[in-house]
Amino acid sequence: MPALTSDRLQKPVTELKGVGAALAEKLAKLRIFTIEDLLFHLPLRYQDRTRVTPMGAARRGDEVVLVGQVALSDVVKGKRRALIVRLQDGTGSITLRFFHFNAAQQKQFKKGTLVRCYGEARPGASGLELYHPEYKLVSAEQPPELDDHLTPIYPLTEGLTQNRLRQLINLALAELKRTEVVDWLPQSLFPNLPSLKQSLELLHEPPPEAEVEQLLEYKHPSQHRLIIEELLAQQLSLLKLRQQHKHHQAPVMDNGQHLCEQPLAQLPFPLTGAQNRVVHEIHQDMTTNSPMLRLVQGDVGAGKTLVAAMTALKAIGSGYQVAVMAPTEILAEQHFNNFRQWLEPMGLEVAWLAGKVKGKARQQQLDKIAEGAPLVVGTHALFQEQVQFQKLGLIIVDEQHRFGVHQRLSLREKGRQGDTYPHQLIMTATPIPRTLAMSAYADLDTSIIDELPPGRTPIETIALADSRREQVVARIAAACREGKQAYWVCTLIEDSEALQCQAAETTFAELQEQLQGLNIGLVHGRMKPQEKAEIMARFKANELQLLVATTVIEVGVDVPNATLMVIENPERLGLSQLHQLRGRVGRGSQQSYCVLMYHTPLSYNGKARIAVMRDTQDGFKIAEKDLELRGPGEVLGTRQTGLAQMKIADLARDQYLLDTVNQAAKQLLQQHPDHIEPIVQRWLSGAEQYAQV
Template structure:
């Protein structure tokens, strides 16, 4: 039933709901609150606590319109006990100030903060009360929903309330036979939905905020079940397809291994053997190779590519940025071209005649093609694409990956897919998010790698950091200084890369300081990076464009500006740019105090460990799966209520029930996927 069938929902509101993915009445049932507000009771001003949200009633005692600095309206409120609370408004009309005259009674709701003259609320919601009127309280806790521009909370909540009146009976709503439901699932789905949308006044707000109420666990269980069976069904679909047999004679791979200036680790050899076994099968490989920064995933990819070439097929390797794609190009050329295997380059910056010629060579059967998303564009055709290698897959949209894989579809044959990631994925996340992939882990770093010493330093010690940088460069070392913005911004306190480049160039006379950011032309970026790799630059000031793929063994110092603004995985990736040579390496996390609790936790984790898997587990705990995988906008793993860190204990029961549903009730599987994943299911083939 479309949302327009609900009373009062016209085309304009339907369009706003559609932006949230809410097209049907069923979608509204499963549009779950982000949090709750308690408007069921009044809190005496004396009992208010900073950081809490509360509802108070009081009388305006004094009003002041302050014009010095930023214009603001300050209102002092007093309750019946004579306790005072400040209200502060930065955006207000003159008429609003008139309505808040002394003696006016107000019902206010907002977050309590510690102000300069005591407790205050900034921009609280408020309602003017008639003299002597008793304020009415809400009957249930008030849900706060994810919404969109133009659609206020009150209107959205009212629309969801109308949808809930159409919630069917328990027997019609349940898709899982009640006798099959494990103990972990708890209550019925209907009871769970009504509870999360309308919690009673006595509900435990802390338990709801933590997502640990039995009603939330019931919904999380079913959502994880839908995710799991959709991926298992996808895997079964892929297993029924056919792929080319990429089992060559091994001659090229043997020659590459002989020519390497290092001995592959045992972990590299094990994972390369797993990949080779997949390629020699007629079923399409779909394997994720994860390994920490610097663990040697590129060699595994090169050996897989040579297996395809030995069998007479083409290989396409794509990376999310030109910088990373160029690193792969340089490495593959160095390794493969001496073996007589040409490597083709195809990126957005390749234009005109050079592009036409490259496209012709790819269409004629160029054995190895490396590039960015340009490989996925129309006009790029392959003669016999047998293997697709995707680096840092979560940085690509699902449709982009589909487009590249489909270029290799030939009759009934589909190309094998190898996915690489330097973002270690916790086991709980891999179980749920990658049920359709085989997972290999390179869990060993090459010998000679030194742990990176990591320290967190406040911005007021900046001069000290610059002096240490001068001393390190005087010993012949090289350093990165990473900034989070390219240009200065009034809204953010982050230092801009261009300003820092000028600052360091002035503070470090006699040292060459380079600048690298994403808005530079490709040729400029390449020239700067080449100069740094050749040792011609002592310091490279860069944005996070250097996060992945850059390999300069002599670089042993990493300074990360405004580190409190970056996620754990990104900080770990950046730190992985140093510690690649024999020199002792260090990473300085510059931060702007005061630190929030989340930022403090991230920086402490980085200081305590270099273990990518421990960092990934913490990252999952702090940020949630959608952000860890980079899939918030891709139609993958956009979980509404489940949390893979919090709900990991549900996964074994989810897997057992999933197997039973797939075997005994396939029609219920379809309905579950439609309910929880909906339109996103069409992306699942990626």
């Protein structure tokens, strides 16, 4: 592999003065191992300490350098004891407020003392104030020391300060000035961009005349240059995965059509046009000797499970085993029941493997799989070492964004026979915006089921403040007395599963008190899987009229008689998750309702989310808005590695560049294949996203 830069920049950080093993360990948490990694650890934002702001010109929210004389200094007692220092400079005055101080500090601020300070101007009791500013006492004879460039603010980790990181990056910049960093972007592709060396120097030390607004909005040409290279690295890593994958062999599956026709004949209505199109695309892939790697996106209730069954039957009819993997036991069990219902009447055995299957029962299932059970359904337990397939030809992964790339690849290895690999079908009910699909799933072909089966009635979404809770409880009582069923969803509290479950238990107790005579169930993440499964089965059998749940019911629960859902504090959830939850009702032909019961006051984002949920049921529109409001890491889920760890690029903000980047990636693959590995290594070294296969 060609060197990324001169050897000097490839040296470990421990070569820099003052970097010992303890500091190197902290830097490793930021994926900084070499001097070059320090150069590519880019600022999040900047502070302008290059000029003094007159106090009269300071505005709320500004981060400013101020120089003024002490007019008064006093300790005040209120809710919190504080040292108050009033400064003035002839254009106005401002207050410094310290909650943590000592007697020596208090004595420093004598009337008439000249002080230079830096901080954020906030509104206070007597005008603008700086809370705990950085400050220095200065002499009237000497001009105040000011920085000669904008001050970068970097991402940190525990035990590392901005000042220490800046010192290290300054040492790395000194090395950069003495050497060259190799520019792997051919100038022919991007002729108007500054060089890599110029870009790095400017972003770490922007001169005072640099456009601060441009830098803050990530629109500076030097940022543009690095954003493009990082997006390219992401794209190239996935295209490389795809290329390697396509070089492998896969089983040719040209039988099984007769099996597919049997469950279709029993359906109350034919497949939709979209389902037929997607089944055809999948079957075409499976008849070639190149491994299929296809993503099927479909909105909530679009009929993806049936498409998966048609795919499985094609493989089984061609003599191969099929593995179906889901991220949660609830969803996996739902699939197990559906597939068993379709396949067992055809004489096809369905095996089941999840964490809760233990002891003798587990061994029985492992034996079935090893002996060639045609279909195996399970959770991530399927890719554990002791699971041996006889002839695995197809893997179906549901809600793939919840698994890391490595987990998907390790399951694929289970079916490897020499250089022959199984086909893979990836399904998601989380519609992925085109921009994310282009970047997160560049290694996959994509099919979209963009049509709902007949007989579905649109869900009516209502937003109410939680002050109207009693009305909502009365509405549930009325619906359940009419023979309908309802969900009451308690959302996440401060990212704590324990508190979330506690809130669900409290709500369950309250509703039992208020709705006497109704059978009410409770499911949450801390219950044993068996307990959860039993409650869900009772709800499905209409033995329970109301189910109080945490967001564990987000995917996979299908109860056509459930026509009402209440989501408490919807402002705590992202749009895609709200859309998934709402999709648990409206599964039949009856009119269904979703009540978003929010807590006031709502933030701007909270209002925007609720408005989108009321206005549309189109999962793709919702996903686009979710991307805009929350960013890619949240939309895809935290386990979709690589995307949430970008150094400077942002898929939501920079999506306008993706077409250009995609074209450039293809040209690089064709014309400069030796540039690919260095670009990927530079940006993704240490990230799981770049998987060797």
